[in-house]
Amino acid sequence: MAEHHFHLKADWPGLRNDVGTIDAGNLVTKISIPKEMDGPGIGTNPDEMLLGAAATCYIITLAAMMERSKIEKDALTMESEAIVDETNGIITYKKIIHRPKIVLKPSASDRDKKVVQRLAEKAETSCMISRAIQGNVEIELEATILTSEN
Secondary structure, three states: OOOOOOOEEEEEEOOOOOOEEEEOOOOEEEEEHHHHHHOOOOOEEHHHHHHHHHHHHHHHHHHHHHHHHHEEEEEEEEEEEEEEEEEOEEEEEEEEEEHHHHHEEEOHHHHHHHHHHHHHHHHHOOOHHHHHHOOOOEEEEOOOOEEEEO
């Protein structure tokens, strides 16, 4: 069994609406409360970072599964959306919606498209971030699978 350790340093010099920093090696940025929550909206915030973690984990997992299945693609892009609910002063990270757009080679068969649909669904349950938030944040998938033109 291998364990992988990741580290992050955070600095928060002030009060609620101040700006801090994080440094996780390849991720170095300012952080603050988003404008939508009456913060300064400088840098990133936990809401965006959780969405980013879920989205990048999903798209990398899907690409790896397609590669293992020997299904070639022309493009794999995605838009993701987070829904955060604030009711009676309680903030809840409610839902993440992934909208991958998978463009297969012109030679892709109907069978290839069905396999890719299954892989798109399986990638969501296989991604470690999805597994980590399972039961706390709903994850929805709206995959679009197309073939490119010659």
